[in-house]
Amino acid sequence: MGMSQGMGATPTKQGGYDELTLTPATIRQYQTATISDVEGRVLLDGTELKDIKLVGRVVEADPSDSALSLQIEDGTGRVRIKYWYPQAADGTTDGARKADMDAAVTEGTFVSVSAAVKTSNGRMILNGSTIKPLADPNEITLHFVEAIHVHVDRTRRIPYSKGGSNPEGAGAGAGAGAGAAAVTGFGMGSMQASSSGFGMGSGASSFGAGLDVKPVLGGGGAAGSSSGSGVGGGGGMSEFDLHEHLKTILAKCTDDQGMAIGDLARQVQSRGVTEETVRKAIEDLSMTGAVYSTTDDEHVKSTEAE
């Protein structure tokens, strides 16, 4: 029963999927989003929040002739959404679709909502574009995992040297002053949520087997805390030196399976670099193609080694 008006995650005009236009989030995240004075844009985790996806339980459903006013709750907060019913050809409300919606979306129903985030008089409001009762209870869990994943992804873009600009809301401390000391303890870590085989309702594979949630979070913890705890600790290497140093070590390794990241970390330990920082650097290096994983995620090899 998807009363969709064509909303969804779409690629940007530039042709990339870098910027999801539909952000999965918790209601609490929505409540912590800020309105940038510059153009009245709404920002969350340093990214413009245009359309939001929420999952929650209907607390109140108030239909009128032209629109359905909903209040939903997801355990993190409560929010109102206004959804205008689709119109018939003559411009009046499509009665049949309104009836379907009103019957399906009632107090106690769990729904998935996508909504456009607008501002009015300095406040944010949500205009629902799709409201759909959940087809599978595991969508509740999946939604929260996705919200966490997108959050980590968007807040991880933090240069830890050279003083580049920080995404809003990210941990402070990056680009420390003189450029000498890097942010060695600040490993945002990564959250791997691989949902291969996650066929909702396809019956092919069970949710439990498909979703593997491995959060690895070091250093400063979730974004939004600008206390800088765990950031800039222990002296150490600037980003440039660490990457080169790791590449040098790996280039000398002729083992087929390369080196374990743990071992690599131990080798640079004496320089005051934490394992988290090494892992982050390895990730950066693998993104640029300088190193790659071999037998498992823990082993990497340089593309320059024999």
Add this chain to the structure above:
Amino acid sequence: MAASGASSGDAAMPAVPRVNGAMLAGHQGKLVTLVGKITSVSGSTLTLEASDSENVTVHLLSDSALASGERPTDFVEIIGMVAEDGSVREQLAAFLPTGGTPFDLATYNEVVCLAADKFAPLFRD
């Protein structure tokens, strides 16, 4: 230059944190969101297997939908007040959606733990 938060147009209602059995002790006297599987119902008392497999006693409302023997599913979300003895007094309850695949409590429990700890700012006040 950003305007301050709390710009969502509604007075922000407090979060009703998602918890499992082990977390109840830390929320005495507070409202919690408890998702679990009904294992037995006896009169106005229900035993719920929370997402960490701990059994929780839930005291039901007199007109609770959970008291009936007929249920669309055993998986429920209960909003309730935690008592000193670790039981929960129902304020509101809803059955989880019934379609698709069976609810995976273990994976949900991982989310509960992440919401309580590492990603608390996304989930809690």
